[in-house]
Amino acid sequence: MNTIYASPVCELEQLNDIFIELTAKNCNTRCRECYIKFPFTKNIKDFIKTDTVKESLNQLENENIRCIYLTGAEPMTHPDFNSILRLCIKKANVCICTNASFINEKKARFLRNVESNEEHNIMFKLSFAHWDELKNDAVRTRGSYRQNIYALKCLDKYNFTNILSVSNFYKEPHNSIINRFQEKLEEIGIENAVIQINEWATENNVDTLPELTGATDCMSSRTLTVNGVFACPFLANDYRGRMGSDFNNYSKTVRLETSFCAACIKNNDKMLTVELE
Numbered sequence: 001m002n003t004i005y006a007s008p009v010c011e012l013e014q015l016n017d018i019f020i021e022l023t024a025k026n027c028n029t030r031c032r033e034c035y036i037k038f039p040f041t042k043n044i045k046d047f048i049k050t051d052t053v054k055e056s057l058n059q060l061e062n063e064n065i066r067c068i069y070l071t072g073a074e075p076m077t078h079p080d081f082n083s084i085l086r087l088c089i090k091k092a093n094v095c096i097c098t099n100a101s102f103i104n105e106k107k108a109r110f111l112r113n114v115e116s117n118e119e120h121n122i123m124f125k126l127s128f129a130h131w132d133e134l135k136n137d138a139v140r141t142r143g144s145y146r147q148n149i150y151a152l153k154c155l156d157k158y159n160f161t162n163i164l165s166v167s168n169f170y171k172e173p174h175n176s177i178i179n180r181f182q183e184k185l186e187e188i189g190i191e192n193a194v195i196q197i198n199e200w201a202t203e204n205n206v207d208t209l210p211e212l213t214g215a216t217d218c219m220s221s222r223t224l225t226v227n228g229v230f231a232c233p234f235l236a237n238d239y240r241g242r243m244g245s246d247f248n249n250y251s252k253t254v255r256l257e258t259s260f261c262a263a264c265i266k267n268n269d270k271m272l273t274v275e276l277e
């Protein structure tokens with residue numbers, strides 16, 4: 001008997017989070033094991049236009065958006081980053097997902113000034129692969145760990161909320177990861193940071209689709225890129241994740257059929273958005 005396989009679907013429950021891919025996946029560091037497929041060449045003409053962001057935020061006027069995540073790959077390489085940030089923070093809290101290479105004390109002070117004129121907050125998401133510098137940099141890039149620690153110190157000085165996004169490349173127990181990061185944070189005098197641990201996700205590291213029992217980011221978010229609206233940052237610009245051309249007209253249903261989806265389901269919780277009180 002022939003059986004027809006239909007991949008599971010995931011419905012958007014409420015649109016609470018928006019990711020905006022600012023730089024068409026361009027990054028100034030290109031970490032070794034990043035889930036992003038970087039383009040061969042950088043062309044600033046491919047970056048998202050400030051007007052596109054403005055138009056999209058207008059389309060989202062009646063949605064209850066909780067947080068706008070600015071991604072890039074590295075969003076701070078966008079020449080109009082500050083203007084886009086100012087537009088977004090008028091609408092919702094903004095989380096800057098960054099490799100930290102543009103953060104120094106002066107930048108932290110500037111961003112604190114931007115935030116102080118608005119009712120919403122700016123927070124930061126910094127990526128780690130391990131609490132040990134050498135193990136971290138072996139996965140990411142040389143100097144990445146120190147860059148993150150320096151940025152954390154600068155941002156903490158100006159009271160920003162920082163999220164340490166830890167990809168569990170070395171498959172270690174979550175308790176031990178949390179304890180070791182907390183020790184490190186204490187050592188550098190940082191009291192307030194959120195640690196989010198995800199199982200490692202790449203395009204090829206999971207090949208079977210487990211049953212969907214936990215939450216996934218596509219249940220509460222959509223991603224804007226120069227090519228339209230997508231299910232999530234993992235599937236940004238992938239035809240399998242395309243949801244529509246703009247926020248006036250996009251799909252609420254995602255068909256889970258990629259190995260990224262399998263990694264998300266296996267992770268059993270949202271990998272990219274963060275619930276903060």
Ligand code: SF4
Pocket residue numbers: 010216217218219231232233234235241254256257258260261262264265
């Ligand atoms: S990769 Fe994850 S968040 Fe993206 S569509 Fe698949 S299950 Fe949803």
